[in-house]
Amino acid sequence: MKKAYNPKKIEAKWQKEWAESGVYLQYGRKKKFYxxxxxxxxxxxxxxxxxxxxxxxxxxxxxxxxxxxxxxxHPMGWDAFxxxxxxxxLKNKVHPEKAVKENIKTFKKQLxxxxxxxxxxREINTTDPEYYKWTQWIFLQMWKKGLAYESHDPINWCxxxxxxLANEDLENGRCERCGSLVEKRPLRQWVLRMTKYADRLxxxxxxxxxxxxxxxxxxxxxxxxxxxxxxxxFPISNFQFLNKSKIQNPKSKIDFLEVYTxxxxxxxxxxxxxxxxxxxxxxxxESRISNLSEVKKYIRQAVGKSDLERTELxxxxxxxxxxxxxxxxxxxxxxxxxxxxxxxxVQYGTGAVFADAHDxxxxxxxxxxxxxLKVSIKPADNEELWHKVExxxxxxxxxxxxxxxxxxxxxxxxxxxxxxIDWLAKQNLAKKKVNYKMRDWPFSxxxxxxxxIPLIHCDKCGVVAVPEKDLPVKLPKVKxxxxxxxxxxxxxxxxxxxxxxCPKCKGSAQRETNTMPQWAGSSWYYLAYVMRGISPPAGRxxxxxxxxxxYKKAFDYWIPVDVYVGGTEHATRHLLYARFWHKFLYDxxxxxxxxxxxxxxxxxxxxxxxxxKMSKRWNNVINPDDMVAQFGADAFRIYExxxxxxxxxxxxxxxxxxxxxxxxxxxxxxxxxxSTNKTTNDTNKNIxxxxxxxIRKVGEDIExxxxxxxxxxxxxxxxxxxxEDHLSRITYRTSLLLLxxxxxxxxxxxxxxxxxxxxxxxxxxxxxxxxxxxxxMKTIVVQVNGKVRATLQMVTGSDEEAVxxxxxxxxxxxxxxxxxxxxxxxxxxxxxxxxxxxxxx
RNA sequence: GGGUCAGUGGCGGAAUGGUAUACGCGCGACACUUAAAAUGUUGUGCCCGAAAGGCGUGUGGGUUCGAGUCCCACCUGACCCACCA
Numbered sequence: 001m002k003k004a005y006n007p008k009k010i011e012a013k014w015q016k017e018w019a020e021s022g023v024y025l026q027y028g029r030k031k032k033f034y035x036x037x038x039x040x041x042x043x044x045x046x047x048x049x050x051x052x053x054x055x056x057x058x059x060x061x062x063x064x065x066x067x068x069x070x071x072x073x074h075p076m077g078w079d080a081f082x083x084x085x086x087x088x089x090l091k092n093k094v095h096p097e098k099a100v101k102e103n104i105k106t107f108k109k110q111l112x113x114x115x116x117x118x119x120x121x122r123e124i125n126t127t128d129p130e131y132y133k134w135t136q137w138i139f140l141q142m143w144k145k146g147l148a149y150e151s152h153d154p155i156n157w158c159x160x161x162x163x164x165l166a167n168e169d170l171e172n173g174r175c176e177r178c179g180s181l182v183e184k185r186p187l188r189q190w191v192l193r194m195t196k197y198a199d200r201l202x203x204x205x206x207x208x209x210x211x212x213x214x215x216x217x218x219x220x221x222x223x224x225x226x227x228x229x230x231x232x233x234f235p236i237s238n239f240q241f242l243n244k245s246k247i248q249n250p251k252s253k254i255d256f257l258e259v260y261t262x263x264x265x266x267x268x269x270x271x272x273x274x275x276x277x278x279x280x281x282x283x284x285x286e287s288r289i290s291n292l293s294e295v296k297k298y299i300r301q302a303v304g305k306s307d308l309e310r311t312e313l314x315x316x317x318x319x320x321x322x323x324x325x326x327x328x329x330x331x332x333x334x335x336x337x338x339x340x341x342x343x344x345x346v347q348y349g350t351g352a353v354f355a356d357a358h359d360x361x362x363x364x365x366x367x368x369x370x371x372x373l374k375v376s377i378k379p380a381d382n383e384e385l386w387h388k389v390e391x392x393x394x395x396x397x398x399x400x401x402x403x404x405x406x407x408x409x410x411x412x413x414x415x416x417x418x419x420x421i422d423w424l425a426k427q428n429l430a431k432k433k434v435n436y437k438m439r440d441w442p443f444s445x446x447x448x449x450x451x452x453i454p455l456i457h458c459d460k461c462g463v464v465a466v467p468e469k470d471l472p473v474k475l476p477k478v479k480x481x482x483x484x485x486x487x488x489x490x491x492x493x494x495x496x497x498x499x500x501x502c503p504k505c506k507g508s509a510q511r512e513t514n515t516m517p518q519w520a521g522s523s524w525y526y527l528a529y530v531m532r533g534i535s536p537p538a539g540r541x542x543x544x545x546x547x548x549x550x551y552k553k554a555f556d557y558w559i560p561v562d563v564y565v566g567g568t569e570h571a572t573r574h575l576l577y578a579r580f581w582h583k584f585l586y587d588x589x590x591x592x593x594x595x596x597x598x599x600x601x602x603x604x605x606x607x608x609x610x611x612x613k614m615s616k617r618w619n620n621v622i623n624p625d626d627m628v629a630q631f632g633a634d635a636f637r638i639y640e641x642x643x644x645x646x647x648x649x650x651x652x653x654x655x656x657x658x659x660x661x662x663x664x665x666x667x668x669x670x671x672x673x674x675s676t677n678k679t680t681n682d683t684n685k686n687i688x689x690x691x692x693x694x695i696r697k698v699g700e701d702i703e704x705x706x707x708x709x710x711x712x713x714x715x716x717x718x719x720x721x722x723x724e725d726h727l728s729r730i731t732y733r734t735s736l737l738l739l740x741x742x743x744x745x746x747x748x749x750x751x752x753x754x755x756x757x758x759x760x761x762x763x764x765x766x767x768x769x770x771x772x773x774x775x776x777m778k779t780i781v782v783q784v785n786g787k788v789r790a791t792l793q794m795v796t797g798s799d800e801e802a803v804x805x806x807x808x809x810x811x812x813x814x815x816x817x818x819x820x821x822x823x824x825x826x827x828x829x830x831x832x833x834x835x836x837x838x839x840x841x
Numbered sequence: 842g843g844g845u846c847a848g849u850g851g852c853g854g855a856a857u858g859g860u861a862u863a864c865g866c867g868c869g870a871c872a873c874u875u876a877a878a879a880u881g882u883u884g885u886g887c888c889c890g891a892a893a894g895g896c897g898u899g900u901g902g903g904u905u906c907g908a909g910u911c912c913c914a915c916c917u918g919a920c921c922c923a924c925c926a
Contacts, residue, residue, distance in 0.1 A: 215845040215846070215921075221844095223922080274926090345924080354926085359926065653852085655866055659866060660865085663865085712865075713863095713864085779860080782860095785906075787907090836906050836907095
């Protein structure tokens, strides 16, 4: 081959050719493989070199799978609703719809240059009414099943973004988008009852055999935060000591304070209880609190604080006693005081806790306010610690042996808990309770750029669903889509859109004006790609058809997604939301499986040379367009896969792309070494062995996302082929095939140049032959006492005697065993001989 | 405080309990060249030395004929979660 390697020319040529021939759309095959990227939000900044890392990985996998005979679904789309898009639009004074369109164009152009196998016929865009018609439909099904409800509870409110936020949208009590301190604000809102699925979301992580990293599964487990404990009733004393018989005859509900605990074994040591400042019971008790103004002041301060201020690291505990109020410890029947403290959270458990000497927070607070404490747990086997604990010098939070706990003395914490529950349950004073940290999902945003919630408020009929035939409820065109501070979305001001006839009674009614959060559209998009398929059964772009059952067959074929690739930042949001929606769709029999994503791989970040994230702010962004222009898409792809382990975060180094390019230059020249005589075999037997070892390694490594070592193996192969004068055609062809998933353009070009008529991607992935990787000779390492002293070339399969006698002829080996006795010989065939020697006795 | 993962040359990194540092970058020497770039050949962990050697995968122990790899303790770093009773 005389022509120089010119990636610019051949890459453009093949990208056009592939798009026209539809070489990737091999859908009719028996075996399917669905490989999915987390679809991007098309930002105005365009791509930096970090974005394509995951896309290249899925592309490599998709190409190999197609070569292996799978029908591969590898789609791409745009997650374009939500705050970032709207903020971009506001800042640049363009309508979000227009901004999104332009940004998508830029993204598509950038992606196109890298040479991906995406099926653009299935492209989706969450802001397309034909798309969000389904987002709205799924929401309606949830509403019909009682999983979407209206709430007026205070929620997180970002004063800068002017919208309510879910817990998942917070970072250390601050808005994840703009960093503002989040306030609590009572707001009418729609909420999805995700807690109803908490147990299944937890359970299925294990039972559905998800191939996810332990870290992501653990993050989800922690987020769901299941704890097993008990709710205990503390009777509220009427200034008088109650005897036990009275406890057993509770009069009315108000007479009890309910607390949640996971440490019922410490209840005999409970000397006070603490309420959250927002606890509803406080109102009812007001008349009996003697220091009411002091209490009210404390509560006012506490409620006014942001979550961050209230939870600030190791903040000193503060609280106030409700003077005049007492409750009865149901275990000891003692009268104990009631406090309010802001570290108790109203949302969790019952919003009240019992306090004892075995919780650091309770312990610290008691010390500060001189509240009495009682020890009830003795650490096992640590007398020194026990002395300190007993004298209340140290707080022991661990499990141990019960003391000062009447009939339960001597039991371990674990044994005591169920026994105490039973004992109190018989008196109707306690019951088992499972709690979750995860909350229901606040699902409304007071912003313009989101899916309208398809509900109508009618004075007569209440909340009414928009009928299916009227979906989608389209986002109206407006002049001003700026958010307001009123707790209403900008949609509320568009009377012509808001005022409608009630679908039920035809009376006057108003549309719901809240929109859905950013995460709505991405909660089901992996299904949308399937629904965009040609056959079976329904149509194309802008042609999603009701009912959903039309797609059941297609879902059954493609779902679950076989491999899903994206960043870890979605661990507790998108990945939890999508699992939740999928389980709901399973419940209404729209899909047949319980989980959407079988295998999940999280790519590591590519950071800038300075170690920071790539960002305009730091002026350290590297644009893939520049890399492709300078080195070619194939070199860029190779480098990104070769940088290091896929899941690890690594700093960008442009010098590395040079190496990748050099490698491809070598490949380009390889064709000149093809043997002109007709023999099919390589003259060098070692080449065949190496080739078959490489086939095995590259295949296994791609499957396991170990792209860096796959490329290293390819480099070793090419380095060896380069030295051959007479390469066989089959070796050459096979080598191109192995490289083709990583460097599709150059291999396609060389494939054609070698006289092949059909695309390399319609060929077959090579198979390795176990018989062909057996070497005739093996290098045996000879050790004396575990230290390498010599290496021997021996015929494969040599036995111990042969190797040993050969080893003993070696001068160095002789030197190290001279005057010593061979005590033991370890021989691992074809690998190692270890002579264990010792001094003669 | 809890969880997950990691620590190997000048750098990115490789290594089913079996020759530590593959592959790539960088650097040195040589060849080609008037010269440079490109390319090719070759070298490149540390110490001592003429050689033979010795030491080496964060630290300290252990298991083993043999440990980067397994076990225990510790140190350091990254990421995630965190007043959840």
